[in-house]
Amino acid sequence: MMANIRSRLQFGNKVADVKLRKRKSQLYSKEDESPLNNGELRAKVVVFSVVFRLINCFLVQTSFVPDEYWQSVEVSHQMVFNYGYLTWEWKAGIRGFSYPLLFAFIYKILHLLNCDSVYLLIWLPRILQALLAAFADVKFFFLIRTLESRDVAKWTFFCHLCSWFSWYCCTRTLTNSVETSVTCLALFYFPLPGSKTHSSKTYLSLVAFAVIVRPTALIVWFPLLMYHFWQEDNKLRLITHNLIPIGSLAVVISTVIDCIFYEKWTVVQFNFLKFNVFYSVADFYGSHPWHWYITQGFAVIMGPHLPLFVHGCSLAFKRYKILLAAVVWTVAVYSLLPHKEFRFIYPVLPLCMVFCGTSLANLKAWRRAAAFILLVSNVAAALYTGLVHQRGTLDVMSHLQTLCDLSSTSAPPQPDILFLMPCHSTPFYSHVHCPMKMRFLECPPDLGEEDYVDEADRFYDDPLRWLRTSFPYKSSLPTHLVLFDVLEKEISVFLKVNHFVRTAEVFHTHFPEGRVGGSIFIYERH
Structure with missing residues (x-):
């Protein structure tokens, strides 16, 4: 009888030892996984x-x-x-x-x-x-x-x-x-x-x-x-x-x-x-x-x-x-x-x-x-x-930034850049960091004005007419135009008559869509 009790106690102790070892193993494993051991x-x-x-x-x-x-x-x-x-x-x-x-x-x-x-x-x-x-x-x-x-x-x-x-x-x-x-x-x-x-x-x-x-x-x-x-x-x-x-x-x-x-x-x-x-x-x-x-x-x-x-x-x-x-x-x-x-x-x-x-x-x-x-x-x-798609609108600003040296001189003509692109297509002065003259087609929303059409839409409705109306005299023309390649054909007559010459072509995207082309052109007036 005593031997039977002793054997049961020994067995119980073994089971307890196994459980304790298992519990310790879990604790050590958990400790290894804990952020507390994370120095x-x-x-x-x-x-x-x-x-x-x-x-x-x-x-x-x-x-x-x-x-x-x-x-x-x-x-x-x-x-x-x-x-x-x-x-x-x-x-x-x-x-x-x-x-x-x-x-x-x-x-x-x-x-x-x-x-x-x-x-x-x-x-x-x-x-x-x-x-x-x-x-x-x-x-x-x-x-x-x-x-x-x-x-x-x-x-x-x-x-x-x-x-x-x-x-x-x-x-x-x-x-x-x-x-x-x-x-x-x-x-x-x-x-x-x-x-x-x-x-x-x-x-x-x-x-x-x-x-x-x-x-x-x-x-x-x-x-x-x-x-x-x-x-x-x-x-x-x-x-x-x-x-x-x-x-x-x-x-x-x-x-x-x-x-x-x-x-x-x-x-x-x-x-x-x-x-x-x-x-x-x-x-x-x-x-x-x-x-x-x-x-x-x-x-x-x-x-x-x-x-x-x-x-x-x-x-x-x-x-x-x-x-x-x-x-x-x-x-x-x-x-x-x-x-x-x-x-x-x-x-x-x-x-x-x-x-x-x-x-x-x-x-x-x-x-x-x-x-x-x-x-x-x-x-x-x-x-x-990150490296290819839609990079042209940043790269073109690097090209334009080189004109800052000209803007710091008093010799005419001073750079005057017009972006003929959907509004806000590029960053602006934060990426050239000089006060040369730049402007783009604006597109504030309709805030209740009757028959409102923003400047960008008016331009794209008839680009040649907009350009001729906006610049009736050659003295008022910008020195540089920045545009997507899809616009070039529509305004080619204006470019030729006013002696604009393409000076740079910048890749933008493999997937042109609508007013956004695959490349960006920089034209300079001579």
Whole structure:
């Protein structure tokens, strides 16, 4: 009997020892995966992310949309150097100066140090964007490390970094780029299920900054904020100690900045809402069918990641349903607005990468093949769009910048450049940095004027007539014309009669469309 009891106790002890060893093994394994053991790992991730995004920055040499210049560095240049051109939005008070002020600060330092070369004016804002994107990458990686296993975190980070659309956008001086990077940072402190880095004040402050930079950031964050409110035990404290103070301070700071630079009382957020919702000004720049984001927009920005995203949703729906809800909500809200662009839904891309990483980590036997296909296809798209597609509108400004030496002399004729292109096709004084005379075809929206037609449309309706009417005397002619190749034939008579000679041809795109040609021509009057 005693022997039987002793044998049972020994067996129980063995079982307990096995369980203890297994538990220790799990703890050690978990410790290896924990961000707490991350001194060396953090340094490696930081260095890698910074180097990666700086390379990313210098390998993006193409233009995307006019706003990356006209809502940022062009405004900053005007603020610091007191010459340039501000679009109608800045005259109507629907854009805030807080974001251009960041670059204006850099420009002012360069000016005071007498180092304001055009090269630094172009690249330092881009480098600042790259460093912000790198910081967001680091936070994104360690967020996933706190939520998932090392394997899932590794593949999620891989998916995030090899996204062609992130590569294409994140280092540009676009408000959408800042909005996306700040969204990544805020997610690190957001109370996701299982998160150990929650800080309401920090993430709400970051969200407030994103809304100041781009008011539509509130669309992405609305379901996330509602989720936090629903989950919060002390809802009154959340509102009175966090939401109201942080929101009020953000509005006050941004309003003070705008009032200083507008030199009058201006609430940009109200004006933005008034013009875009009540006056539907955005529709002036094009409209798309309601399903455009579903059938085209979302698929394009996801690219080769799309199958992984669909698979990942089936695996991680319950765990990350709030992130999926934010993606669906954002796409749905933007689908209701007539004017649509790929970049508008860019901020949901990091949220989607959580599902893509989960999918890739669970593919097991097919993982390496899927990762290879994902990498190659994204690298091809990233390099083509970053180095080839639509680069002419930047390269042509480098050609024109050489005319600055002529503008600094008193000898006539002084450079007088006319851009016969769709309005805002190129950057402007931020990319030449000298006060030579330049003008382009303007296209402010219809703000209620009867039978309104903007200057660009009037020109394209009858280019020859517009040119003859605008320049009745040879003395009033510009010295240089910049135009897409598709326009050359229509105005060839004007060019010949007035002795304009083509002096440069700049490649722009392999996919010309409408008024945008494959090449850009520079004509000089002799």
